[in-house]
Amino acid sequence: MTVSPLVIFGPSGVGKGTLINRLIKEFPNAFGFSVSHTTRAPRPGEIDGKAYHFTTTDNFKNLISEGAFIEHAQFSGNFYGTTIQAVQDVAATGKRCILDIEVQGVQQIKQTPLHATVIFVSPPSMTVLNQRLRGRATDSEDAIQRRLAIARREIDYARQPGSVDYVIVNDDLDKAYQLLMRIANAELDAEGDQMPPLDD
Numbered sequence: 001m002t003v004s005p006l007v008i009f010g011p012s013g014v015g016k017g018t019l020i021n022r023l024i025k026e027f028p029n030a031f032g033f034s035v036s037h038t039t040r041a042p043r044p045g046e047i048d049g050k051a052y053h054f055t056t057t058d059n060f061k062n063l064i065s066e067g068a069f070i071e072h073a074q075f076s077g078n079f080y081g082t083t084i085q086a087v088q089d090v091a092a093t094g095k096r097c098i099l100d101i102e103v104q105g106v107q108q109i110k111q112t113p114l115h116a117t118v119i120f121v122s123p124p125s126m127t128v129l130n131q132r133l134r135g136r137a138t139d140s141e142d143a144i145q146r147r148l149a150i151a152r153r154e155i156d157y158a159r160q161p162g163s164v165d166y167v168i169v170n171d172d173l174d175k176a177y178q179l180l181m182r183i184a185n186a187e188l189d190a191e192g193d194q195m196p197p198l199d200d
């Protein structure tokens with residue numbers, strides 16, 4: 001089993017979480033998530049180093065300037081981020097780290113020596129992506145339109161030669177999952193899907 005991280009990205013609502021949760025549930029000893037850093041206060045029961053690496057804003061900013069992060073962002077006044085070290089820590093336990101990150105993070109991880117395998121989870125069509133976002137019923141119309149605009153940029157990135165190692169079209173969930181499993185288990189003859197036109 002290879003311990004290089006598996007990076008999964010793709011539009012919001014395409015089904016990344018659904019696919020990843022299934023993989024982790026089926027193979028809890030083979031795959032794991034990295035522990036993120038955050039400047040927010042721990043909630044009752046959250047253990048430092050387990051739920052998050054809890055840290056100060058000063059320390060977080062130092063880590064940013066040292067280039068320690070694969071990606072980081074600010075939500076409601078707190079910083080959150082994934083360090084290269086946190087990914088290496090998962091590898092050190094013998095598990096393959098699964099990362100669900102955004103395009104910027106994908107571009108950044110490619111600059112590190114982590115040898116990430118990058119998978120783009122594609123919707124079969126824009127119509128289906130639209131339906132899934134609406135079917136989840138978690139977002140306002142505004143938020144859905146924003147997610148679709150970001151989706152188009154992610155698709156443009158994924159179309160660039162060399163940007164991703166595999167495309168998985170999440171049309172039939174079982175079929176998409178079988179392909180994810182083969183790639184995640186580093187089966188050398190696993191072949192990715194063709195990128196759909198997504199021009200609807």
Ligand SMILES: Nc1ncnc2c1ncn2[C@@H]1O[C@H](COP(=O)(O)OP(=O)(O)OP(=O)(O)O)[C@@H](O)[C@H]1O
Nearest residue numbers: 011012013014015016017018132136170171172173
């Ligand atoms: N192959 C599929 N066929 C039909 N519905 C699906 C399929 N895969 C996922 N879904 C449904 O689509 C919706 C979006 O899936 P999910 O939340 O996993 O997306 P996501 O890519 O993780 O989104 P986000 O990035 O916003 O977290 C969910 O309601 C899920 O049940």
